[in-house]
Amino acid sequence: MADYGSELVGSSPTIEALRRLIEKIGRSPTRTVLIYGETGTGKGLVARMIHQVSSRAARDFVDINCAALPASLLESELFGHEKGAFTGAVDRKMGLVEAANQGSVFLDEIREMDLTLQAKLLTLLDTQQFRRVGAVKPVKVDVRFIAATNKVLLSEVASGRFREDLYYRLQVVAVNLPALRDRRDDVLTLARHFIARFNRSYGRTVRGLAPEAEDIFLRYSWPGNVRELENLLERIFILEEEDIILPRHLPDRILRNVIKPGDIPAEAPGDGGGDYHAATEAFQRGLIAKALSEADGNPGDAARALGLSRHALRHQMIKLGLLQS
CATH class of the missing domain: 1.10.8.60 (Helicase, Ruva Protein; domain 3)
Structure with missing residues (x-):
């Protein structure tokens, strides 16, 4: 996705208020942020800005599109896997969550995440621990998760397409991006x-x-x-x-x-x-x-x-x- 610079462009009152909100969220200790916005409003840009103004800015910011991979591959991308965990897993692989330790993970199109994987993400948010695919011992991490969606997640909860407990866990701090x-x-x-x-x-x-x-x-x-x-x-x-x-x-x-x-x-x-x-x-x-x-x-x-x-x-x-x- 193309971004329109390292900062939001514009001087409207809406954008000025959004800049202040990004600053507050970035400097806060919150571990979860949820960004709402139509396609093309700059959700990835705002996620990166939140990371850049935080105490985590010196560590990695990794992003993944939850709609781009099937559930099995997405789990391996996020959590990594052990050697022999599945056909083709010839070596241990570090996942993006582990790579982003002390940094931030941006989960774009979070609504598209499989319900089973949503449950594993909820456990990670609650415990700051996860298991690589095929592993027994958990890995502990310190990561801020920034999720984004162009859907109304509460409607997705009502229809059974998104976990209610995960919705409330992510909804602690929400950012609504204005349409152009x-x-x-x-x-x-x-x-x-x-x-x-x-x-x-x-x-x-x-x-x-x-x-x-x-x-x-x-x-x-x-x-x-x-x-x-x-x-x-x-x-x-x-x-x-x-x-x-x-x-x-x-x-x-x-x-x-x-x-x-x-x-x-x-x-x-x-x-x-x-x-x-x-x-x-x-x-x-x-x-x-x-x-x-x-x-x-x-x-x-x-x-x-x-x-x-x-x-x-x-x-x-x-x-x-x-x-x-």
């Missing part, structure tokens, strides 16, 4: 952050988002959250060559989501007047008209406000029927 649509003040800050990063990694000099693209970014709901925003911008860096990001660089799914039927003028010409192409043109006409009005009709000032050259603005106005060629 709930902190729209941070959208453009995040976009600038990613553009600066991709300029460095791709050797580019993209200046940023054109004003009409900024408007679309602010109106879009970002169902994939920060990860979707990051991936979109990287795709644009790979496929497009302009030094500014324009609405035409955005995928159709975003334009369809943002531009509503009400944005299309009733007199929109052509058989396809009700489709998103017509809506896009209507949207662009409105932006250009607004920029010209605010610039008192000065095309040079309007072009600068839109992030376009004067020639590009003239070309766009001719294309949209706002100016005769």
Whole structure:
């Protein structure tokens, strides 16, 4: 999973409060933390930040996706195994929990853990001891467990898919990560952050988002959250060559989501007047008209406000029927 830096990006009140909460949890002695958040909200980043501000920061932070492995392999990954414990176990193997002694273990998608393995994890949380697969003697460890899920675990408990006792053991301290649509003040800050990063990694000099693209970014709901925003911008860096990001660089799914039927003028010409192409043109006409009005009709000032050259603005106005060629 791609992270958006070593720290949370944004200055909204929600993110400021989240930073303070991470600091409190990280510096506390609690051994369990549960992180809730939709896909793409940065659960792995927050888990790592909790580790980095803790007294455990000098020791290992290990992460494992509980949905990535079947139960038998996941148990071996977490707890290790003894030589001969199963076919193919030709040597003793140290598990991730033991490797993270005095550090932190991040269990992503904890809901996907098998119920039998959930019981073994509960025993470990209660006793700070576990047995390698095939072992008799327990191993004692000092580990903080940070679990994450995009599910409502209490509903999973009610349906029998998650152990109630483990839920309450993990729920001692819970962190709820906001969806990007709930902190729209941070959208453009995040976009600038990613553009600066991709300029460095791709050797580019993209200046940023054109004003009409900024408007679309602010109106879009970002169902994939920060990860979707990051991936979109990287795709644009790979496929497009302009030094500014324009609405035409955005995928159709975003334009369809943002531009509503009400944005299309009733007199929109052509058989396809009700489709998103017509809506896009209507949207662009409105932006250009607004920029010209605010610039008192000065095309040079309007072009600068839109992030376009004067020639590009003239070309766009001719294309949209706002100016005769």
